[in-house]
Amino acid sequence: MGAGKVHRPDVDAPRGGSPATAPSGSGYGGDTGRPVVAVLCGDHRPNGMAKVEQEAEVRYANAEGLADALRGADALFVWDFLSTAVPDAWHAADRLRWLHIASAGVDPVLFPELRSSDVVLTNSRGVFDTPIAEYVLGVILAFAKDLMRSYDLQREKRWQHRETERVGGKRALVVGTGPIGRAIATTLRTAGMEVSGAGRSYRANDAHFGTVYPTDELSEHVGSADYVIAIAPLTEQTSGMFDRHVFRAMKNGARFINVGRGELAVTGDLIEALDTGQLGGAALDVFDNEPLPADSPLWTMPHVLVSPHMSGDVVGWRDSLVEIFVDNFTRWAAGEPLRNVVDKDLGYVPTGTSRV
Template identity: 70%
Template sequence: MRAIEAEAVVRYTDAGGLAEALSGADALFVYDFLSMAVPGAWHAADRLHWLHIASAGVDPVMFPGLRESEVVLTNSRGVFDDAIAEYVLGVVLAFAKGFARSLELQREVRWQHRESERIAGTEALVVGTGPIGRSIARLLRAAGMRVSGVGRRARTGDPDFGDVHASSELALHLPSADYVVAVAPLTEHTKGLFDAKAFAAMKPSARFVNVGRGELVVTADLVAALREGALAGAALDVFDIEPLPSESPLWTLPNVLVSPHMSGDFLGWRNALVEVFAGNFTRWRAGEALHNVVDKQLGYVPSVS
C-alpha cells in the first residue's frame, strides 16, 4: 500500500470504525472480503465513487444501497483462478485414488491392497463458467476428463468447456456427471441451487465439489444425500456457516473432505490482492477504465465470451 499512501490519504480501519473512516472517502478497499460491515456503515458514504473488494465473490457487499447507487464496484477476479483449479484437480485425484483411505491404513499399520479409479474419460460438469470455472475446466480437460459447463447462456464450441448448458437445464445434465463442481457466484438465482432435487438427479457414484459459496448448497439436503448413499462423496471448501460448527455431521461423514475456505489461498495471495487494487487505483487516478467492473444487477463481472 506504500505507493498508494504516497498518492492519497489512506485510512485503515476495522469493522467497528468503518462508518467514521468512510465519511468523506472517495474509494473503499474492502480487504476483509468476508466482512459484512459495509451495509451497516453505508449511511456514512457521503462521497464514495468506487468500492473494490479483495475477492472474486461480491455477495458480502451486494446490498440494495450499493446496488442502487452510482458507486462503481470492482472485484479481484483473476487472483485465485489457477489455485482453485489445482485444488479441484487435487480432490478429484484424492477421491479416485483413495488417498484418505491410504492414510487411514497407514496409521493403522495395515497393508491392504486396493484398486483405484482412473479419472481419464470420466465426465466433469462445472457449474459456473467465469474465469475460475474456466481454469478448472482447462486443468481437468488436461488430465483427460470430459468437461462441460453450466452458465447463464447455452453455447457450443467453447475452447475450454466444449459445450456450455444453460443454467435452466442443470437438472438434465447432472445425471451423466461423475464429478459436479460448483463454482457459480452467489446470486438470488443460485442460492440453494444444489438441493435435494439436484442431488437426487446425480448418480450414486458421483462426487460433488463446492469451491463457490456455501449458500449454493442446502446443507441438510447434502448431508441426507451422503448418508443415504445418493452421492459417493463431497469435497467442500465453503459452507453456509463459517467456521463450520463442530457439531456439523460434515466433519465426520466418511466420504467427505472438509477444508476451511482455503482452496484459493496460495503463498503470497494477500500481496496479490493488494496488487490488484493498486493497479486499479492507478487507473482510477488517471481517469482510465477500471478492470473487473461488476455488473451490480447480475452480481458478477460479465464474461466477454
C-alpha cells in the same frame, strides 16, 4: 496527480449512500487536496500500500470504525473481504465513488443500497483461477486414488491392498463458466477428463467447455457427470441451486465439489444425499455457516473432505490482491478505465470484460 482526475464535485454528484455537498477548496473528501481511501482491514493491514499512501489520505479501519472512515471518503478498499460491516456503515458513505473488494465473490458487499447507487464496484478476479483449478484436480485425484483411505490405513498400520479408479475418461460438469470455471475446465481436460459446463444460457462449441447447459436445467444434465463442481457466483438465482432435486438427479456415486459459495448448496439436502449413498463423496471448501460448526455431521461423514475456505489461498495470494487494488487505484486516479468492473445486476464481472 491532478485532483480533477478522480472526480470534480462541481460537475459530479456524490454517489455514496447519502446526499452531500463537496467541501470548499478541495476536489476530494479530505482537507489535503488528495483523494481519501478508506480501508476495511480488521486487525491486519494489507502490505504493499506505499504507493496509495503517497498519493492519497488512507484511513485504515476495523468494522467498528468503518463509518467514521467512510465519511468524506472517495474510495473504499474492502481488504477484510469476509466482513459484513459495509452495509451497516453505508449511511456514512457520503462521497463514495468506487468500492474494491479483495475477493472474486462480491456477495458480502452487494446489498440493495450499493446496487442502486452509482458507486463503481470492482473485484479481484484473476488471482484465484489457477490455484482453485489445482485444488479441484487435487481432490478429484484424492477421490479416484482413495488417498484419504490410504492415510487412515497408514495411521492404523494396516496393509490393505485395493484397486483405484482412473481419472482419464471421467466426466466433469463445471457449474459456473467464469474465469475460475474456465481454468478448472482446462486443468481437468489436461488430466484426460471430459468436461462440460453449466451457465446462464446454452452454448455449443464453447472453447473451454464444449457444451454449456443452462443452470435452470441443471437437474436434466447432472446425471451424466462423475464429478460436479460448483463455482458459480452467489446470486439470487444461484442460491440453493444444489438442492434435493438436483442431488437426486446426479449419478449414483458421483462426487460433489464446492469451491464457490456454501449457499449454493442446501446443506441439509447435501447431508441427506451423502448419508443415503446417492453421492459417493464431497469435497467442500465453502459452507453456508463459516467456520463450520463443530456439531456439523460433515466433519465426520465418510468420503467427505472439509477444508476451511482455502482452495485459492496459495503462498503470495495476499500480495497479489493488493497489487490488483494498487493497479486499479492508479487507473482510477488517472481517470482511466478500471479492471474487473462488476455488473451489479448480475453480481459478477461479465465474461470477456475486465474494464469499463
